[in-house]
Amino acid sequence: MVVIRLARGGSKKRPFYNIVVANSRQRRDGxxxxxxxxxxxxxxxxxxxxxxxxxxxxxxxxxxxxxxxTVARLVGEAKTAAVAAA
Numbered sequence: 001m002v003v004i005r006l007a008r009g010g011s012k013k014r015p016f017y018n019i020v021v022a023n024s025r026q027r028r029d030g031x032x033x034x035x036x037x038x039x040x041x042x043x044x045x046x047x048x049x050x051x052x053x054x055x056x057x058x059x060x061x062x063x064x065x066x067x068x069x070t071v072a073r074l075v076g077e078a079k080t081a082a083v084a085a086a
Contacts, residue, residue, distance in 0.1 A: 004060060005068040006039065007032060016040050019052060019071055021060050036060070039074055052078040 003024045010016035017039040020032035037052035052075055061067070067075065 002033070002060065002063075002065040003068060004036065004057065004065050004071050006070060014042060019074070021056075021065060024066075034060075037074075037078075050074060050078055050081075054078065054082070 001024045002021060004019065004021050005028070006017040007020045007022075007029050008015060008017055009029070018032075018035050019037035019039060021034045021036060022030070022032040026032065034056065036056045037050070039050050040047065041049070043049040054075075057075055
């Protein structure tokens with residue numbers, strides 16, 4: 001099964017997450033099919049906190065990919081932010 005989930009990066013106490021499309025049998029930070037965004041929970045100042053490529057996420061959902069609960073929440077936040085900015 002294909003799943004859209006977070007892959008952790010960054011250093012100790014400074015997490016950075018890539019939003020990736022991966023086979024569910026692969027490791028969390030292992031091989032992935034495509035990177036569709038990122039989430040930086042410790043962003044401060046003018047740093048960008050969240051970026052999601054909505055068109056690619058829609059494509060993968062259309063071909064049967066499942067969203068993890070956290071990614072579903074983040075995609076919802078990105079959609080509301082995009083609507084508010086427009």
